[in-house]
Amino acid sequence: MKKIFLLALLMFGVFSVQTFAQEEGEDEVTEEEMMKYASMEVKVQSYIQEKQSTMETMIKENETLGGGARYNELKGAWGDEEKLAEIEATEEEKEAFAEIQAYIDSIGDEVKEYMTGLIMDAEVLGAATYNKVRRAMSADPSVKEQIDNLISELKEKEGEDDGDVTD
Template sequence: MKKVLLFGTLFAFLGLAAYAQDEDKVTDEDLTKYANVEVMTSTYVENKTQELRDMILNNEVIDGGARYNEIKAAWGDEEKMAEAEVTEEEKAAFQAVKDFQDSLQDSVKEYKTELIMDEEVLGAGTYNKVLAATKEDPSVKEKLDSLIAEMKAKQDAEKGDTEDPTDGK
């Protein structure tokens, strides 16, 4: 009787192990969700980078990128700041740009974390499962990279379709 019980327990354990392996298997849906988060994060970074560029180029006090670079080169060195004749207004404007720039990394991290934690977008479990699979299996990483590139290309094509045809492009 003990042998039968032991035999039955062994089969039950093997069944659970097989079930657990299926649970850990990365699906195409998992990869698509993960890729979508990567593309959304990339788009967020692009938008924030453009916002930073606009802050610099359209700043009335700093008056464009050349003066910004001049201030940046002198920043933190009072002698160079005096030599470049940086005004208090320019210092304040530069500091505002610098503060925005310094906050970008935290902003991106927070945005991506929110996407990952949102079960409808991705979910932490799926994120961890896909991340582990990409580290263990190069073919999963290749498939994910290909999917991300495909999604970005599609997004870029859609952007191209929505641009104003009269703007000379």
């Protein structure tokens, strides 16, 4: 599960190196631009969390595997037929494990596609704003700190909204 999060962060780093558009004029990043960027980050992080929850559910509720312990056992032996025989892995278990692995492997591409969609959507963020904010974050640590604070505030607010009970 940590691998997925790390993969997403790694992909984000690789993704951020790519440039989508060049903005004319290198003026300062506005509060609105920082807020848009922070909002996009929170959406991506929520999307990753949603994918991780789905993966956890797939593992825990898989009747063939019987839960996380057997999944981890198969994971440790995966790719080594001797070890799989040693733990008496059935064909059904191998198929169930492979299905879960295929889902996990697809998460990185799905996250990248989702993030690209948010970045390219001018109403959400826009490529020029994305690049402008990324450059400002690289050039000025205080901009990164401001955005990190905005992300924390948005996540905190999102958590409060999720906890609300309506009648």
